[in-house]
Amino acid sequence: MLIVGAGKVGWNLARELDDRGHELLVVESSQGRYATVEEELQHAVQYGDGSELWVLERAGIQRADMVIAVTGDDEDNILISQVAREKYGVERVIARCNNPRNLQHFDLLGIKPVVSATDLILRLIEHEVPKYGPLHLLDLPQESLEIIELDVADDSVAAGSQVQELGLPDGSLVISILRDGSGFVPTGDSVIEAGDEVLLVLDPGLEPRVTPCFTSPAERAA
Amino acid sequence: MLSDGHEVSVVDETPEAIALLERGQDRSWEELGGSFTVGTALEIDALLEAGIERADAFVASTDGDNTNLIIAQVAQRRFHVPKVVVRVLDPARASWYREQGLSTICPTQTAIELLTDAVREAARQHERVG
Numbered sequence: 001m002l003i004v005g006a007g008k009v010g011w012n013l014a015r016e017l018d019d020r021g022h023e024l025l026v027v028e029s030s031q032g033r034y035a036t037v038e039e040e041l042q043h044a045v046q047y048g049d050g051s052e053l054w055v056l057e058r059a060g061i062q063r064a065d066m067v068i069a070v071t072g073d074d075e076d077n078i079l080i081s082q083v084a085r086e087k088y089g090v091e092r093v094i095a096r097c098n099n100p101r102n103l104q105h106f107d108l109l110g111i112k113p114v115v116s117a118t119d120l121i122l123r124l125i126e127h128e129v130p131k132y133g134p135l136h137l138l139d140l141p142q143e144s145l146e147i148i149e150l151d152v153a154d155d156s157v158a159a160g161s162q163v164q165e166l167g168l169p170d171g172s173l174v175i176s177i178l179r180d181g182s183g184f185v186p187t188g189d190s191v192i193e194a195g196d197e198v199l200l201v202l203d204p205g206l207e208p209r210v211t212p213c214f215t216s217p218a219e220r221a222a
Numbered sequence: 223m224l225s226d227g228h229e230v231s232v233v234d235e236t237p238e239a240i241a242l243l244e245r246g247q248d249r250s251w252e253e254l255g256g257s258f259t260v261g262t263a264l265e266i267d268a269l270l271e272a273g274i275e276r277a278d279a280f281v282a283s284t285d286g287d288n289t290n291l292i293i294a295q296v297a298q299r300r301f302h303v304p305k306v307v308v309r310v311l312d313p314a315r316a317s318w319y320r321e322q323g324l325s326t327i328c329p330t331q332t333a334i335e336l337l338t339d340a341v342r343e344a345a346r347q348h349e350r351v352g
Contacts, residue, residue: 075264083318
């Protein structure tokens, strides 16, 4: 596999993958950085601008089964991914998005999967910082699914009801109930309690219809 | 393009770049009828402000080949600008993206052709004289 960019992400990725016995080559365009990384990875590093086609070819992109574009520049990552897939027929391409605002451009040009550290950290913070209301844990646009987390309010419809009594719309499913620090997968007759956290998987757009079951009427009025 | 009577909108990340547009002119770029937006190429807000949705032509000529190639595709695929031209210095990338349907202009390739033509022409004259 070919890793383009030996910054913090590329280098550490290369280390991990190397430890696991993967055959890999890293391409780095800054001479200083190249020298540092070369001390450790030796032959597994090549010096050159990974958005130049001859550099990619010298690095053996035609034979690579995977290309990982993790430079610090989103335009470079998009271009590298695009030529890897469309010119060299690389089957698996993973790109890093440095600025979440640029995700739309990756998306437009059909580059996926895209890893955005900023975005991941934002989601983690969202998950770790307690707040009320639904929490979007995961959007799976490819699969047209969303996973959300809701806190069950004391005076909500859900508190004290069985899952099957909630009348949740088709296309929604309670996949897990978290209570007192542990979770379980409910059945139709599992009773939801106030203070539970529930995880639901939904068809996109159902969230506004599902949320009211779990929130208190007062909150809804507000 | 402006002096040809076209409506021209320029986007550049440095506000001072407008001075280049005004060099040798007795009026400001905006007095001449041009518009200028500060922003980077991939900022959709800047492109919208500059009027990309109304544009009938888009020229990507920043100093970065990759930036130009990406933004040109954004102009073409997302905003459906009818004519998109891209400056690409690297002949290899220019050539591949031209095959993919982008109108790439490669100054390096053009210079190579002009230079080789000049040399060939000189060689021919030399043969004739000799």
